[in-house]
Amino acid sequence: MQVEPGPRAALEPVLTARLVLTPVSSADVADLVILYGDPEVAFWTGPWTGAAVEAWAADMATRWARDRVGKWMARDRSDGELVGRGGFTRIDLDGETVLELGWVVRDARTGLGYATELGRAALAWAAEHEPGVPVVAFTEVHNRASRAVMERLGLRSVGTIQREGLVEGRIGLHPDAPSALSRL
Numbered sequence: 001m002q003v004e005p006g007p008r009a010a011l012e013p014v015l016t017a018r019l020v021l022t023p024v025s026s027a028d029v030a031d032l033v034i035l036y037g038d039p040e041v042a043f044w045t046g047p048w049t050g051a052a053v054e055a056w057a058a059d060m061a062t063r064w065a066r067d068r069v070g071k072w073m074a075r076d077r078s079d080g081e082l083v084g085r086g087g088f089t090r091i092d093l094d095g096e097t098v099l100e101l102g103w104v105v106r107d108a109r110t111g112l113g114y115a116t117e118l119g120r121a122a123l124a125w126a127a128e129h130e131p132g133v134p135v136v137a138f139t140e141v142h143n144r145a146s147r148a149v150m151e152r153l154g155l156r157s158v159g160t161i162q163r164e165g166l167v168e169g170r171i172g173l174h175p176d177a178p179s180a181l182s183r184l
Helices: 026-039 039-047 050-067 114-129 144-152
Strands: 019-022 070-076 082-093 096-105 135-140 156-166 171-181
Touching: 019 082, 019 144, 026 039, 026 050, 026 070, 026 082, 026 135, 039 082, 039 114, 050 114, 070 096, 070 114, 082 114, 096 114, 135 144, 144 171
Parallel strands: 096 135
Antiparallel strands: 019 070, 070 082, 082 096, 135 171, 156 171
């Protein structure tokens, strides 16, 4: 059965070979706390408090309701176990409305192709539900794993932008860290 495009269809689960992707909601806070507690995830995303996770999940639920686009929870289709989260955030990038594609995969699932699988599903979803809206992705310039996923997804490097993030060799978050910007 194929879901017809439209407002409700945008909120339907997305299935891949190994994943079920569902819009983030407040019901996902406990899983998000687990995800952001993984050491490698925490390194790239920063330490999260319970309150910050709750606020982020509420924001994503609002974005899904208002914009019909947001991040998904990614769970294993075979057993429902948490794999990560990913999808889009509608943002303004230098005066242009774009869909920013991002992902986070649990430490134990890293290196198994889940980020690429999630990214491909997201790009297919965007082509159906948000045609014509440009897709971008960005990450710290030294995040080689995420940059490799961007390349596998067919995003091309278009330079760097300054945003809050990590700077290789320096401790903590920096307001003007260089991030590699890629575009579909």
